[in-house]
Amino acid sequence: MTSTxxxxxxxxxxxxxxxxxxxxxxxxxxxxxxxxxxxxxSKHLKVLREAGLVEVRTDAQKRWYRVSPxxxxxxxxxxxxxxxxxxxxxxxxxxxxxEIEGD
Amino acid sequence: MTSTxxxxxxxxxxxxxxxxxxxxxxxxxxxxxxxxxxxxxSKHLKVLREAGLVEVRTDAQKRWYRVSPxxxxxxxxxxxxxxxxxxxxxxxxxxxxxEIEGD
DNA sequence: CGCGTATATTCCGATCGAGCTATATTGCTG
DNA sequence: CAGCAATATAGCTCGATCGGAATATACGCG
Numbered sequence: 001m002t003s004t005x006x007x008x009x010x011x012x013x014x015x016x017x018x019x020x021x022x023x024x025x026x027x028x029x030x031x032x033x034x035x036x037x038x039x040x041x042s043k044h045l046k047v048l049r050e051a052g053l054v055e056v057r058t059d060a061q062k063r064w065y066r067v068s069p070x071x072x073x074x075x076x077x078x079x080x081x082x083x084x085x086x087x088x089x090x091x092x093x094x095x096x097x098x099e100i101e102g103d
Numbered sequence: 104m105t106s107t108x109x110x111x112x113x114x115x116x117x118x119x120x121x122x123x124x125x126x127x128x129x130x131x132x133x134x135x136x137x138x139x140x141x142x143x144x145s146k147h148l149k150v151l152r153e154a155g156l157v158e159v160r161t162d163a164q165k166r167w168y169r170v171s172p173x174x175x176x177x178x179x180x181x182x183x184x185x186x187x188x189x190x191x192x193x194x195x196x197x198x199x200x201x202e203i204e205g206d
Numbered sequence: 207c208g209c210g211t212a213t214a215t216t217c218c219g220a221t222c223g224a225g226c227t228a229t230a231t232t233g234c235t236g
Numbered sequence: 237c238a239g240c241a242a243t244a245t246a247g248c249t250c251g252a253t254c255g256g257a258a259t260a261t262a263c264g265c266g
Contacts, residue, residue: 005108005111005112005117006112008108008112009108009109009111009112010223010224012224012225014108014181017185021184021185026242026243027242027243027244028241028242028243031242031243036224036225036226037225037226037227038242038243038244039225039226039227039228039243039244039245039246040224040225040226041243042243042244042245043224043225043244043245044224045243045244046244046245060232060233060234060242061232061233061234061241061242061243062241062242062243063242063243063244067185067188069185069188069189070189072182072185072188072189073189075178075182076179076182076186076189078117079175079178079179079182081124082120082124082170082172082175083179085170085172085175086172086173086175086176086179113253113254115254129212129213130212130213130214131211131212131213134212134213139255139256140255140256140257141212141213141214142213142214142215142216142255142256142257142258143254143255143256144213145213145214145215146214146215146254146255147254148213148214149214149215163212163262163263163264164211164212164213164262164263164264165211165212165213166212166213166214
């Protein structure tokens with residue numbers, strides 16, 4: 001799990017994940033969207049693969065990548081015990097809004 | 104937000120946050136619990152401070168640190184659009200369990 | 207004010223990681 | 237099989253960062 005945070009620490013990798021969020025995409029699509037050289041993107045994809053954050057499907061020369069969300073779920077679980085710290089204030093905010101609406 | 108992930112990428116810093124989760128603590132307490140040298144811990148605390156993940160209260164020579172959760176809430180928000188990806192399968196698991204219970 | 211305690215800052219050495227260019231691999235097509 | 241397309245790997249450089257040792261700062265007390 002240590003490594004999941006490290007992998008997500010890089011903005012290019014988060015951008016790749018965002019580009020894969022809706023549907024699977026071939027590498028060439030990512031090369032188009034990002035301003036990084038193709039080998040750089042392939043390296044990021046390798047890191048994401050080894051972290052279990054993406055999976056690949058081979059189709060002739062193309063490799064279709066898609067998000068594999070389990071490590072994200074682990075991050076979510078790590079956050080869980082902290083969540084009440086900000087939900088408390090969110091709840092307060094909601095109550096305030098409810099009050100205003102109730103007027 | 105980019106930096107929040109980078110800050111959390113370090114296991115020592117996550118451990119510090121975990122130690123502060125329940126209640127505020129002075130630096131000496133962290134030095135006791137962790138196996139890092141005091142200056143190293145002070146340096147991590149500086150990084151956490153500058154990322155807005157902790158706040159300090161001065162009390163004579165002691166500095167009491169506590170978690171400041173807002174950056175964690177931003178991480179949580181970044182995760183949000185991915186959340187359905189694993190909640191879907193969790194839901195499926197729950198339905199399976201409900202079926203079994205229903206027998 | 208001098209000393210002890212508590213914490214921060216500075217200055218290393220070593221390692222890691224992101225990006226690039228050049229090259230290798232794999233698969234299709236004529 | 238030659239050649240092109242799509243992607244991966246290798247080798248390199250530069251800058252960032254972790255950790256520690258030494259030192260500085262801040263505060264209270266006698």
